[in-house]
Amino acid sequence: MPSRRRSAVLGEFTVFHVLWGYWPVLLLPTAQASEALCSKVTAPSTQALLSTVAHPPAAAPQAIPVVHTEGTLPHQGIYDISNAARRDFSYMRDLALAWQHTQDAALLSRLTVYLDDWVKTYQLSFNPIDETSFDGLIGAYRLTRSALPEATRERTRAFLHAMTTGYLQKMAENQNSTKKIWSNNWQSHRVKLVTLGAAALDDAHLLAEAKAAFIRQLDANIHADGEVMDFAERDALHYVVYSLEPLLRAAMAAHLQGQNWIDLKGRNGQSLRTALEWLKPYADGEKTHEEFANTKVRFNIERRKAGVAGFSGQWQAKKAANVYWSASVLDLRYLETARRLNNTPPRWLWAAASCR
Template sequence: MRSVVLLILAIAPYFTRADIPETILLTQSQQKYLRQIISTSAAAQALWSKVEQEAKGYLGDQPRSLRSIYYEGLLDTNPDRIDTEKSLRDMDKLAAWLFAYYVTQDATYARKAKTYILAWASTYQPTGNPINENKFEPLIHSYQAMKMHFSKAEQGQVEHWLTEIAEAELAYPNIPQNNWKTKQIKLIGTIGLIVGREGFERYAVEGLKKYVDGALYEDGTSRDLRQRDAMSYHVSGLKPLLVTAITMDQFKNDKGGSQIFNYRNPAGGSIRASVDFVVPYALGEKVHEEWVNTKVELDRQRAAAGIAHYQPGTPYEPEQSREMFELASYFDSRYHQVLRHLTKENSLEFDSWFSVLVAAARK
């Protein structure tokens, strides 16, 4: 297996403060290329400066680890969820330190990240709920990137804990075939690659194809969209699939991710087709009114609680698809045309830190 570093894609959250950034992998040569981009592009340098400033600003903080996460199924106004979100800000800090370490190789960031990783590994009890445990993505990948700064005993502790998370995910009953499943697949597959569990890896590969077969449709819609009548859920269900495909590409170096991105089920559904379905909404050619025909009671409860994002008829905001198209551009550069429309920036080579990372990954 090639030496890799997992990167967290730092983007602004769309729905709640507890949303986490997605990840892509960079090989050693891609890491070097990222540093080259930063040194030669004024736009990339400006974006990096903001990341570095944020990372330095967190160095005086201490972890706020939890035994349990209270998030999935709770209203945004629930006190337990609000408290959980305060603790999950640890993941934002880990993401910032990971970026800073990646570019500078400064052990200061690794030592600080290690205190957070060990705090959570010694406190949190895995449940197997993929909506909740998906929040650990920055922690999981920070460990992979900074693993050499952990002692053998510490590595054993963290990897045992990660294995417990994956095993709990596998044992969780009745995972629905929607964004729950895509997050579960991503967690199990990524942990399998990190800790060297081939069974977890196989589960992810087989699970991806089964998901495409059963939950993505020929017209580009998804089970998420048909259940929630929300483009935001359609997009959030696709992003873990894209991330998993990219992760497989980077770990395995066999272009298996590209095959998954283009894999079509017997009816014609595919990840590519479901990404393409969003294009006219991202370009403003179509408008989708969210939640109007949702079949999920929680969505109606959120609307009744007065949460603005969940009000039926709320127009889907094209900007919410930006990260999905950035991820998809790893497989097809034609999505850059959509991104240029979303950012309204045709003159800059890089308009987000995310775009810098994707450029490095595509080398």
């Protein structure tokens, strides 16, 4: 490989960009699960990625100063505008994946425009439900950071540093709060964002803080038997998934940094693995659940009355597909369940795992 192209592909953060065949040298034993997964699952083709990025969500970036959908119904406030705008984040990730496959300067240039527009326009709210979709922007930066124009790279880095440290500060300030948003699914999404941010910044100190927050969330959010606290409050597997997905994304980011978080344990022995095992009988169809039948949360009842999909009726096991695809990166034994729920892995997995 020519030295210039090698530099562009590998970049300054080598672990993220190398082919998984090199991983046994870098990460053992967790890398073995990743390498085995990549040998069994077909990544998106270059043609498929190029076809995807040829159809942007809008004619131009849809950057807005604030994204807000939390606590609102469709057509209320800026819900619809926000929902449309945040499609840019997954598009940015797709652009980064397509560039990684092709090294096409035009794709990188297009991504640069999106990054610049968003980091110059957006004002962080530190609402993790509104901002959880920024994982697409973070992933795009991480995939391409060594090749980005210096000004874009530094602006985006500063934005992600402000996001990561800001969330960590707010978590520290509210560590002893009794409000449930500091221990339920909201906190899981905060943990995801700070871990993805720390990994994208390649900042060991911030990653250590994220790990401590992750362990605190195990203590607060997952019971000894693996049941997630959101289940008792909302009587819905929807929120079990919604709380576990971000924790798994955090564990995947830590995995790329050579750390194994799936078996980190809280005070009572709870872990991501115990939560996955608790959910698995429902994912496998051995158990069923009527969603939100006895929820204690008024907004869930409002959404059910408004006819929002998924807030009534029997839980659909396929909703756990992303949970078990994420888990399969960390432990190949979850691959069978993931494939049964959805034979095609989510495209973001390739950006999160760099499996090509």
